[in-house]
Amino acid sequence: MRRFVFRRIALALLVAGLGWLLAAAVSLAQGGGGTVLELLPAPLGEVGQKLTLRARLTDGAGVPVPGAEVVFQRDASFMNYESELVLGRAVTDAQGIAVLLYSPRTEGETPVAALFRGNAQYAPASASGVLPVRGGPALYREEAGVRIPGVNVSLLVGVLGTVWSIYFIVVTLITLITREGAKELARIGGEP
Amino acid sequence: MEPVGPVAVAEYRERLEKRVLAPLTSTGKGYYLLVAALLAVVGWGAYAYFTQLREGLIVTAMRDRISWGLYITLFVFFIGISHAGTLISAILRVSKAGWRVPVTRMAEFITVVALSVGALMPLIDMGRPDRLQNLILFGRWQSPLIWDILAITTYLTGSILYLYLPLIPDLALARDRLSDVVAPWKRGFYRILSVGWIGTDNQKRYLVIAMTLMMLVIIPVAVSVHTVVSWIFGMTLREPWNNPMFGAFFVAGAIYSGIATIVIVMALLRKVYHLEEYITPQHFINLGYMLAGFALIMIYFNLLEFVTTGYKLAGEGEMHFRELFTGSLAPVFWFYTLGGMVLPALIIVVPWTRSILGVVVASVFVDIGMWMERYFIVVGGLRLPTMPYEPATYFPSWVEWSIMAGAFAGFCLIIAVVVKVLPIISVWEVAEHYEDEKVIARKDAEGVLAGRLVAQHPSSRPFERSREVERP
Structure with missing residues (x-):
């Protein structure tokens, strides 16, 4: 039993x-266990001109995955902080291709990445590549403002220093008035 | 000018001293009632402030999108009226306008009091005043906020010095005349602040040099202060404040509201302390002309701004334009335009309304209009969204209204206290001015300089006139 x-x-x-x-x-x-994201080679871009970023998402068997959101991003730093800058998001079409129009702002080889965050059916996947960009100088400056010789904190301190020096002279004159009154009173033997 | 003898001049001086020193020795019941009422309002404002301190800025109507409201409006308004003293005293002194003499002291008082009250407003706006030190410790020289702190500190110090210098002979007068009739603390106060003034030649020389230096330095400092206040707005990336003329606009508006405030304070003190002999209708008319002149300048500036932005209606400018002219800020904007500029100018320009009452009414409209202008500059500028969402709304809470009432009551209270301690008219300057005028008239009558009338006119004696402050 x-x-x-x-x-x-x-x-x-x-x-x-x-x-x-x-x-x-x-x-x-x-295909749930073998999602593949591929960042297709980007054409040579120009600073300020729109170019197309493409990424293809397939399952483990190489079948395109349609309707999935792909995030395009690049590394970026602002002041002392470094992180990823999201360039944009796109949804894959019937061929599993996500397309994003992007205007690069700096010349050179910019590392970019595509990211699929995954869902109930498909596992997350990512891919990275390089975006070649040529053209003029960057559309923004690393250092803001225009440096004019002489126009700086010293000028501010100089102007303020002049005004406060005049105040100091005036206060000195008030003390001279006091001293003069005391001297005169001592001479005539009176009191104020 | 009717000629009079030396006896009459002496009588005039004695009468003047008695009249001006009278408020320092006697106080009526009405004064105490006024002070009690003002104290009650200040107390209510203090309660509102402590509520804000306890609960945080959430008790105000300011939020993340409209983070400057009534407090910054008041800050700009009070800093504006502080220009009263500089204009009336320094500019008219430099231009040797003799008629200014009886009103300079009041103007200088207003400057110091308005600056003191106005400078409190950013602290109240901070919500956490204990963090003020961060502004000093971590402030950046490139920030307009730091420029503002430096400019206001410099201006306040200069204004106190500029108020104090011509007070010295009058404080000595109070020390000598009132020693038997005032409280011991007041005697000590006059003795210390009169710095041993007995009118020796050297003392006069030092005083003249000091006053001349301050007279010259205080004008650019005053102009810089309101220019810097305008930069707090103008240096930010907001379309309604993106106006290179903002500095000139602010300075003109400051002088405009400053003159109006002088007229109001002058009319009240004249009535209460019976100063009709010294502050004559002509003083009101002269200040009225200045008021009308600045009204026209303000109208011109507004025309320049709104015609150019209104014609182009580019970007966010269109939305701001609509908000002001037909939107939620329209009642404030139109009151400012019609009530704060056009009406006062008309009241003064039209001969039938050009009287003391007319100038005072015009001044009240100017001050209300200028307050409204500050309001729609501050709130209107922040109201405009910088991203695609609906414009933010703002209406001050009871805490903000109460603190504003407390600030105005505090302004009046300080003036009420000061007039009981310091002479509100510059006795020595008024007496000297009177003497000058009478001596000229007497010489005319005696024919001492017959046939040389032109040479006898004050304006043709630049040396003597420029040295008028040498005879305290």
């Missing part, structure tokens, strides 16, 4: 295990 029970339990466990394996195999067949 006891042996019969053990056999039934072992059989149930075996069936459950086979079921799980079968489900995993089906999932793999649908």
